[in-house]
Amino acid sequence: MKNNKVKWIIGITIIIISIGLAIYSFQSSLNPYVTIAEAAETARQVQVMGYIDDPDSIVFNQESGKLQFVLSDDEGTTVQVIYEGPRPDNLDHADSVVVVGYYRDNVFAAEKLLVKCPSKYEQGGDK
């Protein structure tokens, strides 16, 4: 019986610690969806959903080895985005893009660039 009790205590302790770690991991890895204005006010990693109004602003900067473009959000704020990585397909035709990263020194340094393609399952609700 005593042995059983010890087992229970060990088991419950492991479960509580695991839940705690999972919650900690969940909270620390959360990237809030914000507007550009909100991104400017926080030092956290955030995600901004926006649009590339001017596809000509998408430029690959040879010196820095980075892709840059001007992103505007629903509020109409614009920001220069700098992204290191390959240019995703359809960037110029994207409905909208999501950038994940940090707002620093007046530019948005994106670590991830997600492109919403006009279609995967549907061609949009224009029927």
Added chain:
Amino acid sequence: MIGNIGIIVAFLAALITGILYIKETRVATTREVKNKKWPLYFYHLHTAGLLTTAIYLLYALINHKFEYYYVYAHTSLDLPFEYLISAFWAGQEGTFILWALITAVAGYLLFRREKELLPVIVPVIMVGQLFLLFFLVLENPFYHLGQVPPDGMGLNPLLMDPWMVIHPPIVFVGYALLIFPFAYALASLWKKDFQQGFLRALPWTAAGWLFLGTGILIGGAWAYRVLGWGGYWGWDPVENASLVPWLTCTALVHGLIAQKQNKLYIKSNLLLAIITYSLIIFATYLTRSGVMANFSVHAFAETTLSYFILAFFLVFLLGGLLVLVICYKNIPLDKNNYALFSRRGSFTITLIVLSLAAVLIMLGTLSPLLTGLFGNPASVDEIFYLQTNAPLFFVIFLVLTLCPLLTWKNEQIRLVLKQLKVILFILIPALVIGYIVGIKSALGLLMLATMVSALVVNVVSLKKALRRGLIYSGGYFAHIGLALLFIGVVGSTGYTQSQMVALTKGEAVEVLGYQLNYQGIVTEGNDNYPEVKITDGAKTFTARPNLYLAGGRLMRSPAIHRNITRDLYISPVEVQLGASRDILTMSAGQSIEYNEYKIIFSGFQFEPHSQTGVIEVGALLEINRNGQITEHMPVMRYDNTGKYRDPVRVAEGVTITLEEIDADNGLVQLAIEDSNVNAGEVFIVEVKIKPLISLLIVGSILLAGGSALAVWRRFKE
């Protein structure tokens, strides 16, 4: 017209078939159900209706019947034949037809294998079919445009891939088959036949699990080759939504095997069967309803269907759980009292860990919705999935190492450890190699150690199993595959190197140990291949990434060069036909001759806007081109967010930008760009080295192949 008649007939026949079978339940409690003719006739009618619809849709697609919206939206005249057929499952209406049709056809295999439980199984399946057919009535694949457009919109270029031909059907076979364990769970609760009856769900579960898993692996192979899909696994909601039911289904398959051998886990298995199919429907809801539209790379249509798909999910989940709760007292108790350190213990841990992984991944996937309830939606980063799953898979590999050495009842730790000693001969060299190639962290080495141990133990056990026959070795093959796959995953996620580089035509550049030399673009039809000659030590080969136009969009596809130890992955970024660019430094009043231009810098023009904090400086230029004099003013603006430059266009393709000013000395720096003068092509690429991808592929094939062997065995038994 014909297609819609098919839908209506299939719907009504499904309704009647379901009702006729339910009537059988009254008599069937006492004696075996005779295979009555009428319900079966209506089942044939149901299948015939679906088949008619499917054939008619296929006919419409192949014959370019653009008056149907579905054909118009997904195909075009120039689409190759294989993609005309694939367009069947390019939109959600088509996938619902496919799903329902596969379920109906699989039913015939059920009629051959099952008699007693049919009165419950068939109605449950018919409820599912009714939902799918109802979706087709709401979102009609034969929606008529009222006119015949000359050409269709074409298939999304990203879907024009050989994998598109087989990936969706395989996934839907998995979806379709997994309603069978759900139906078996309810039927066995009704018949109180938990051992013989419920276990007949094992082959169906295993087959559904095999197809779903293979579909996921193929999806990964496909995504690996597409830029912007986040590599083979991007933790995107669409991917996660199918991984979660696969995990619970994996738990179910193992649970059922243990139940078959030792009457264990009956309750867990019933619950897992109900949950797995509910999760399949939930995956459909997540990917089709638009709830995740803002949180995924994939686009979703917000259709009227979302509430009905949610209803489909809730009916199955709550209905299933309700039956389980009501009949709970009938389920026999698990009387075995085995110790934790036994094969039983290893199965228990496996079931718990797989379920936990499913819960955590679901939590992460739903994070935007969950956090949205309390404020700003936020989604978890990839790191969440890695952090939470790494310890779980550490446990899984520990279990995989021990499990083959354990018997079902009790085991003495000392004896097992003695057997394990042998693996040290392989484990130690493996760790040394791992350390040399760059795994320096203790955690990384620990992960490698458990995976290698699991690998070795299972290879040894496989040898024994093969003596009994190939059919008994599926599990070991699958587990070896899993270990190899995860070694590949750890290698490629943790140790990928990448570098962006600009390659000037004809100049060799050293990148990540390879020598790259851009040769120029070779055009073949629609495809433009910027060819790069690559020298890797003594070997030389040519990489051909592709830039092509499809559907009016520029698409990019990478060049991948596979090697046993690592993949060289070259993503094209862009080809710049380098414009000539010169910097001129001038003082006020100075004039400079540049090609055919004579440029005079006459002075600055300041425009301070004190209220807004914006300062504008312009450089007044007078440009004389073959006697034609024009005036220009490139401008530089400062505000609190930084510096901006407005270039001026002097002639076609020639621009001047005010780069820098030195007001104290009255100097300006002008950049003059002339795109008419070609200064050499530059190809910008991202070069990545992804280690151990080949191991990942071999592992995937073994996992799928091993699973297939196991399915074969379960169907034969």
